[in-house]
Amino acid sequence: MSTVDTNRPNRPNRPDVLVIGGGIGGLSAALALTRTGLRVRVYERAAEFGEVGAGLQIAPNCTRILDDCGLLDEATSLGVRPEHMVMKDAVDAGELTRLDLTDLQHRYGFPYMVIHRSDLHGIFLRACGRAGVDLVTSSHCVAYENTGGGARVRFADGRTDEAEVVIAADGLHSVARTLLVHDDPVNSAYVAYRAAIPFDHVRGNGVHEKDVVVYVGPRCHFVQYPLRGGRMVNQVAVFESPKALAGAADWGTPDELDRAFDGMCAQIQKGLPLMWRDRWWRMFDRDPITNWVTGRIALLGDAAHPPLQYMAQGAVMAIEDGWVLAEHVGAQRAARSERTSGVDWEAALAAYEAVRPEHCRRVVTTARAWGELWHHDGIKRLRRNTLLRSRDPYDYTFTDWIYGPTALTPEQEPELYPTIPLGTENG
Ligand SMILES: Cc1cc2nc3c(=O)[nH]c(=O)nc-3n(C[C@H](O)[C@H](O)[C@H](O)COP(=O)(O)OP(=O)(O)OC[C@H]3O[C@@H](n4cnc5c(N)ncnc54)[C@H](O)[C@@H]3O)c2cc1C
Numbered sequence: 001m002s003t004v005d006t007n008r009p010n011r012p013n014r015p016d017v018l019v020i021g022g023g024i025g026g027l028s029a030a031l032a033l034t035r036t037g038l039r040v041r042v043y044e045r046a047a048e049f050g051e052v053g054a055g056l057q058i059a060p061n062c063t064r065i066l067d068d069c070g071l072l073d074e075a076t077s078l079g080v081r082p083e084h085m086v087m088k089d090a091v092d093a094g095e096l097t098r099l100d101l102t103d104l105q106h107r108y109g110f111p112y113m114v115i116h117r118s119d120l121h122g123i124f125l126r127a128c129g130r131a132g133v134d135l136v137t138s139s140h141c142v143a144y145e146n147t148g149g150g151a152r153v154r155f156a157d158g159r160t161d162e163a164e165v166v167i168a169a170d171g172l173h174s175v176a177r178t179l180l181v182h183d184d185p186v187n188s189a190y191v192a193y194r195a196a197i198p199f200d201h202v203r204g205n206g207v208h209e210k211d212v213v214v215y216v217g218p219r220c221h222f223v224q225y226p227l228r229g230g231r232m233v234n235q236v237a238v239f240e241s242p243k244a245l246a247g248a249a250d251w252g253t254p255d256e257l258d259r260a261f262d263g264m265c266a267q268i269q270k271g272l273p274l275m276w277r278d279r280w281w282r283m284f285d286r287d288p289i290t291n292w293v294t295g296r297i298a299l300l301g302d303a304a305h306p307p308l309q310y311m312a313q314g315a316v317m318a319i320e321d322g323w324v325l326a327e328h329v330g331a332q333r334a335a336r337s338e339r340t341s342g343v344d345w346e347a348a349l350a351a352y353e354a355v356r357p358e359h360c361r362r363v364v365t366t367a368r369a370w371g372e373l374w375h376h377d378g379i380k381r382l383r384r385n386t387l388l389r390s391r392d393p394y395d396y397t398f399t400d401w402i403y404g405p406t407a408l409t410p411e412q413e414p415e416l417y418p419t420i421p422l423g424t425e426n427g
Contacts, residue, residue: 015041015134016341018153019167020141020176022049024117024315025301026169027124027133029322031069033167034131036330038341041161042128043139043153045170051121053281054196055227055234057212057312058115060108060403065323067110074123079115080226081105083210089385090217093265096388099399107396108403114212114225114234116196120315144168144176146295165296165345167325169318172284174303179294185284188308188371189244191252192283193237193275199226202233205270215268218377220260222268235271237261238283240375252280283308285368288361293353296345298325305360310370313363313402320359320406325352327408355410362416363402 017033019026022044030040058066058075066072085099101112128135140156144166152162168176172185199209202224207213212225220239227234239260244251254277261268285308292299301318328351334342376384397417407413 013039015039015163016343017041017165017167018043018151018161018163019169020144020153021045021169021171021301021303022125022135022137023169023171023301023318024051024121024124025171025303025318025321026167027121027128028319029167029169029300029325030133031124031127031131032322032326033329034128034133035069036326036333037336038329038343039132039134041134041136041163043141043155043161044135044137045140047138049121049125049135049137051117052279053117054194054236055114055225056117056120056315057225058113058120058316059312059399060105060110060112061406062316062319063110063113064108064405065319068323069127071123071127072110075113075115075120076111078119078123078228079113080210080228080230081111081113082212082225084208085112085212086208086214087388088213088215088265089381090215090220090222090261090264090268091381093215093267094385096216096385097391098393100393103394104396104399104403114227116227116232116234117315119228141170141175144179144297146297149296151296164341164343165298165349167298167300167322168303169300171302172286172306174299176297177299177303179297180291180299181289183286183289185286185306187244188283188285189240189251190238190283190308190371191241191244191256192281192309193254193257193277194281195235195275196227196232197235197274199231199233201274202271206267207233207271214374215265216374217261217264217268218381219375220264221374222261222264222271224271235275237268237272237275244282252282254280285364288357288364290357290361291353292357293349296349298349298352300325304357305364307360307364307367308371309367310374311363311367311402313367317360317363321352321356324356324406324408325349328352351409355407355413358410359407359413366416 016038017040019030019042087096143154151166215222223236241251300321328348332344332347336342401414
């Protein structure tokens with residue numbers, strides 16, 4: 001947890017922008033908007049700003065933005081730049097394919113990095129503090145409404161606040177999203193267990209010290225990568241819960257964890273006892289929506305596009321969202337007057353909504369497809385393995401559309417890759 005003072009009694013002048021939610025999406029958006037000269041206030045429901053969880057992979061489309069914000073050196077000092085991303089079969093531990101992350105950095109100009117979530121969150125929190133973002137905790141937002149020329153929020157304790165624009169970065173269960181669509185999170189029936197532990201605990205277990213390794217298996221997968229300069233290792237164990245499929249309420253419990261990985265390779269068996277067993281993350285996404293803005297209220301991050309995590313792009317997309325919005329704000333801003341910030345919000349929000357939902361739709365749907373690909377069994381598993389083994393590790397068809405520069409306009413959005421030739425009607 002951070003030491004930034006979030007309980008100053010005197011709040012500064014009326015802000016131009018309110019951001020609801022102080023996760024990675026909310027804080028990075030607040031920072032990006034503040035850098036354009038706006039006054040931004042962030043409201044977080046929890047009593048402290050912080051992130052629960054373990055590691056995060058951040059691809060070049062994110063490290064490019066960190067660099068633009070002057071935060072890449074700090075992230076590099078806290079994270080790890082792995083050498084390879086290796087995919088193995090979870091059953092026999094045979095290598096299927098790999099990415100050379102040094103070559104990848106040359107191709108995209110920025111590194112692939114892994115970092116502890118709380119370190120990345122802390123980087124944004126400190127940067128917000130330095131930039132003068134007003135950071136307010138213990139504020140549970142329960143309602144949003146447009147006003148003439150702005151928007152207002154109401155908190156559970158009766159307080160209200162308003163500004164020219166409200167950015168709702170309130171996560172998977174976003175309250176603001178209900179202004180745009182009445183949908184429910186989609187339950188994948190998969191659950192993730194995590195562990196971030198000292199590397200010494202896994203030395204001798206055949207863990208790669210400098211690589212991200214993903215073991216893909218029938219209805220399960222297992223991820224390992226180094227954290228914090230290699231002093232720690234991050235492990236993620238993901239599996240389909242039979243109890244979830246049966247409709248039980250208490251699904252994903254630890255008794256299901258070991259059974260799900262029965263028959264998987266020795267490297268995974270050595271990693272499983274080290275997983276945290278007192279908490280787990282049920283995996284939900286939502287069907288993509290193309291409308292993220294209503295009046296002066298805009299969705300951002302998981303509130304707009306919660307993905308399954310198979311592309312490792314959820315936090316990355318959230319960071320891109322705020323950066324894109326800020327780029328348009330910067331371009332569409334006249335001089336501040338006494339009454340307004342000078343931003344043409346209609347234009348900035350329209351430009352944001354013109355480009356981000358389609359990109360995120362592609363990521364969310366591709367993540368679902370990756371999940372299917374990773375979790376195949378039987379003949380489909382063998383066919384997948386053959387295809388992946390024959391892949392040229394220096395073929396970037398599957399990453400160019402995502403790791404290149406973040407599009408600011410629909411015209412800049414690259415082509416999506418061709419369909420994976422895996423499924424057949426008989427398969
Ligand atoms: C197992 C797993 C692994 C993942 N790995 C990766 C990865 O490698 N790379 C990657 O990019 N992404 C990854 N993700 C996805 C990533 O964690 C999320 O997409 C990202 O954290 C979303 O950030 P956010 O700020 O939009 O939402 P959140 O992190 O959910 O933050 C929302 C914030 O809003 C606050 N809030 C909620 N409601 C209210 C309210 N009513 N009022 C006020 N505040 C409120 C919450 O307390 C929270 O602080 C992974 C996810 C999982 C589950």
